[in-house]
Amino acid sequence: MLLLALRTLKFRKAGFIATFVAMFLGAAIVMACGGLMETGVRMAAPPQRLVGVPIVVTGQQTYDDTVLTERNRIDPSVLDTVRAVPGVGSAITDLSFPATVVVGGKAVDAGSKGHNWSSAGLTPFTLTQGVAPGNGQVVLDAKLSADSGAGVGSSVQLTVHGAARTFTVSGIAHQTTGETIQPSLFFSDAQAQQLAGSEGKFDSIAVRPAAGVDVATLEQAVSSAVSGKAMVLTGERRGLADLPGTLSSRQTVIILAAIFGSWAVLIVMFGVASTLGLSLQQRAHEMALLRAIGTTSRQVRRMILGETAVLSVLATALAVAPGLVAGKLLYGQLTGNGVVSKEIIFHEGWIPITVGAFAAIAAAMGAALFAGRKAAKTEPVAALAESTLQTKWLTTTRLLLALFFMLNGVTLSVVTATVMTDGPTLASTAGPASVLFAIGVALLAPGITKAIVVALRRPVRAFSGLSGYMALRNATTNNVRMAGAVAPIILLIGIANGTLYMQATEDTVSAKSYENNVLADYVLDSSTGGFAPGVVGSVRSIPGVSGVSELVSSIGFVDAAGSGNTMDLRGVSANGVQQTIALDSLNGSIGDLKGNTVALSDKQAKDFGVRIGDNLKIHFGDGTAADPKVVATYADNPQEQYLLLPSDVLAPHTTTGLPTKILVKADGSADHTRIQSHLDGVAATVPGTAIADRSTLTSSNNQIQQILVSSNYTIVAMIVGYAAITVINSLVAVTRKRRGEFGLQRLTGSTKAQVLGMLSVEGALVAVIATILGTISSATTIVPYSLVKADSILPKGSIGIYLAITGGALALIFGATLFPSWRGMRTPPIEAARSPA
Secondary structure (H helix, E strand, C coil): HHCCCCHHHHHHHHHHHHHHHHHHHHHHHHHHHHHHHHHHHHHCCCCCCCCCCCCEEEEECCCEEECCCCCCEHHHHHHHHHHCCCCEEEEEECCEEEEEEEECCCEEEECCEEHHHHHHHHHEEEEEEECCCCEEEEEEHEEEEHHCCCCCCCCEEEEEECCEEEEEECCCCCCEECCCCCCCEECCCCHHHHCCCCCEEECCEEEECCCCCCCHHHHHHHHHHHHEEEEEHHHHHHHHHHCCCHHHHHHHHHHHHHHHHHHHHHHHHHHHHHHHHHHHHHHHHHHHHHHHHHCHHHHHHHHHHHHHHHHHHHHHCCCCCHHHHHHHHHHHHHHHHCCCCCCCCCCCCHHHHHHEEEEEEEHHHHHHHHHHHHHHHHHHHHHHHHHHCCCCCCCCCHHHHHHHHHHHHHHHHHHHCCCCCCCCHHHHHHHHHHHHHHHHHHHHHHHHHHHHHHHHHHHHHHHHHHHHHHHHEEEEHCCCHHHHHHHHHHHHHHHHHHHHHHHHHHHHHHHHHHHEEECCCCCEEECCCCCHHHHHHHCCCCCCEEEEEEEEEEEEEEECCCCCEEEEEEEECCHHHHHHCCCCCECCCHHCCCCCCCEEHHHHHHCCCCCCEECCEECCCCCEECEEEEEECCCCCCCEEEEEEHHHHHHHHCCCCCEEEEEEEEECCCHHHHHHHHHHHHHHHHHEEEEEHHHHHHHHHHHHHHHHHHHHHHHHHHHEEEEHHHHHHHHHHHHHHHHHHHHHHHHHCCCHHHHHHHHHHCCCCHHHHHHHHHHHHHHHHHHHHHHHHHCCCCCCCCCCHHHHHHHHHHHHHHHHHHHHHHHHCCHHHHHHHCCCC
């Protein structure tokens, strides 16, 4: 039977191509999302600076199974522990801190790092001129030397830990590897400790095994020795030692891959099933003839399953390479927008490839079983009688599946509106609601389509004449065929509208909330590691300035019972925070925010079970525990959830160690030109300082908001694009199958214009039905999300989004219907009437 199916393949090329494309693209998308998942799980970063050692011990980067966002340095005692492990040949410390060369008051290669000289032997740098650094001396890498014009024996000004200092260049080091890494400066070990302010702690310990010692065995021994105090990295994960906080992006990547991967699997399964089901429906006459000549139901079923298996295996095998390309494209969006460090390697191994292949093959085989069952079991005479028109479509299985998807979609919608609160997890229930509901509606599309066509009969006849009459007859008698065109468009409109309006609402609400929360007129931003304590005082003394506050941003953890979540931390200056950040309904005294203290919103205080005067147990982003005293509460803002701490308390627990921003508020009657001039003067004395006004500050926040947005849009575009291709496949296949019908119409007197007019009316009916059902499906996402996020049933965002999606769907419908029909009508009617699809 399989051989027979393959021999007759040339007579049903359209159905074959449509099914093949659906399987091929579907498998590629699922494989791409699987690659993102594997990349997030692995989080592999090849070593850059510490390329010369096989084992790297670095600070424990997790707290309570949650990844730390700031560097957690290693206690000196860990070095003794590592050196005592049998088989360790050498253990050398590494220390990194911001250090910038300054020439003419301007920073050279901002973002450069200072290191201790002992670590130079582990890195791809070799001393080619001069000698190792002593006290008051520095070794520059060749790039910094060239960019600054400093050579051996020259004096060079550096900004280290917010302060300007002068050093003598004792040597020049050249990079020995081909890949460019971060510009580096090297100081003596003692001076590096002093400049970093690390209190004797280290960033990492590079371990070399003794002669003859196996690396894997030594890695296990070192891990056991430092368990709970540090983490051990080997192989392609060694680069994480140079990327503090990078592991925190793992959760983002995994969540994105899980959400969109599950969406993709559902949509791919539906797309493949609907396309293959449509192809089998169009072969009803062929199945009937096979049954009439004595073919058993089992043989027909085996033929369908066999050809589907061959087709799906071929499609998924060819999808491996495009799936890898698509995965790299998606990952490129994440790294390009700063969601993940570009040093993290993209991985797509056999697991995501297998999952993608299994999803496409399972969908195809399930569709073959479901759609081919009727043709396989029907009696030969009945099959011949029904082969030209399919009217029976509702089965118990189909009804149960439709109810399952629709009820789950409605349930997620209700949960979003009644249970979920405004936060990062809101989209996890709102997003899938429209996908599930759209699939459920699509399964019931034949019945719904027939009902809507009956309701539209009179207005269509009134405006479309004979063409409309023929279109209505076709739509009423062959509602199953029309539903095959309607179903994928429902999915396209539902997903696109739901996702884009959900994101538009998030963007609008977040931007407005940030703008209302930040009162500052100017912000000073440092690109050289942060501001020394005296800078804020210089800004505060400027005439016309009413408030100045340092700003430190980090992410920590609240230990209060029932909280269990990470929390944004903001370090501010008590003298100036109230003028630069909106704090409504204050209780207590924000001026007391000094030393070991904290301020939080009234809702947070209630959730954490604390009042003014109580101590709140927290952990900073580097894992250090603290119990600051609550000195003030303020009105809660769901869009701006954070704890306020003194900047000089929070900053030492960040990777940079200093405030990187200073917020400035001007008096209402102040001369902004004079203030700008004074701020320029301050910036001139602090290299690497940029000044932005309020509009730039708000715009910068919007750019931060867009980091994840562009990645979301890329993934959604792939899924919507797949749905669009499914639409084209379905419409083209249906249209090509009807060439005989069009030929008969022309032989009985219909003109080309009348046939095309009929198809235009049918396309308009498909568009109206799909738009109505797709809009209802998207509402299951949009309405609850907007209610929680913006307290409105209407989403934020332009009506242009809806019009663009609907217009795109119309273009697909008419393009995929009229163009193949127009081309087909170039064939003489007599030939078209007897030609197979």
